Amino acid sequence: MRYSAFGLLQEALRGNRGWAPAWRDPAPKDRYDVIIVGGGGHGLATAHYLAKNHGLTDVAVLEKGPIGLGNVGRNTTIVRANYGLPGNEPFYAHSLKLWEGLSRDLNFNVMFSQRGVLNLCHTPAQYDQFARRGNAMRLMGEDAELLDADGVKALVPGIETEDGRFPVAGGLLQRRAGTARHDAVAWGYARAASAAGVDIVQHCEVTGIVREGNRVKGVETTRGFIGCDRLGLAVAGNTSRLGDMAGLRLPIESHVLQAFVSEGLKPVLPGVVTYGIGHFYISQSDKGGLVFGGDLDGYNSYAQRGNLPLVEHVMAAGTALLPWLPRLRVLRSWGGVMDMSMDGSPIIGTTPIDNLYLNAGWCYGGFKATPASGWCFAHTIATGSPHPLNAAFRLDRTMTGHLIDEEQAGPQPNLH
């Protein structure tokens, strides 16, 4: 069923009785060409591009709960391509281009809003470093603008630039960046993949990976054994658990990240603002709530909830940047489990097991990557080798030393 303005009008006139379910709810078959574990943004996007770009439709996405309740539905929806390193920037630039056409591609409004992302800097040295990153972005074809403190103040009037805990020296602005509606991304990809013939099997937890020599034969699930020719893992915070089932010890740690949303306000923030020195970032949703967050909770966990010291830290950092923030009430907070890699960059590629493919290491930046990640993972699974855009995201780079350390934080996952 294609969505259109005409269809909307027609359904409104006949009492909304004609809508079909957005995706099918099939029982799993005995085997598939390709099984993707994880019905988050990345797993569902991979299924869509396997069907659309490679004609592979004998595909199942196995999800332990309902789709969209993992990190794809828990993030703060920031989409940007403001990286400086060659391994990262072309990949995220491709992702941003896919975002720009995504609603049309999926025939589903993902509410992508290019309202800009502004990273603040606080010292002359950091200003120089931002200039360098902005130049690198422009050399690779992305948009980037360097603002001084007055430019920041003009763009975001409520910011404390001079007398706050950390004075603001300027900022790096990417205007094509912005936010999107996270649930819609999961639902839009699910609907498009399902329409192409992919089985999206909810409430089907993978409990074991069955191998024969160096090949995967299939998976044990709460709905029985399901065979496959190729297996892709896209389980975000549960990556090390699934790796363990396959007999792989992976360079991933799981940490909790929290987010918060305030009561609704009239527009006060034009776009996303990140306050790196305070470990704080904020934007305003279409409903008017301020959506904000900060640093990782700092300990390993698989629980989707956070701790109070981090809540206090986020509120203090937010108040240092926006002195009026404490006048608002926080309506909700929640946590998600992050798959932190050693260098802060993702892994999309082959593994030492012949027909097992891995998509992981998204840290707290995987939402923006969803389209390109699905695109590249689908290519890797369909052809057996990486696309040039994900060639640098190899699993073995921690062994070979080819790290992509955008933050220059060294091999410490909790610092990226």
Ligand SMILES: Cc1cc2nc3c(=O)[nH]c(=O)nc-3n(C[C@H](O)[C@H](O)[C@H](O)COP(=O)(O)OP(=O)(O)OC[C@H]3O[C@@H](n4cnc5c(N)ncnc54)[C@H](O)[C@@H]3O)c2cc1C
């Ligand atoms: C608070 C917070 C804020 C964030 N903010 C941003 C942001 O602003 N911008 C940005 O780019 N990124 C952000 N992120 C990161 C981003 O959300 C993630 O990197 C990304 O969503 C991970 O990919 P995914 O959507 O596929 O993950 P998920 O949605 O978590 O999908 C993985 C799925 O695998 C399923 N699964 C796990 N184990 C099994 C199993 N054994 N069997 C079957 N299914 C299984 C899970 O149930 C889950 O649905 C944020 C994350 C959090 C938590």
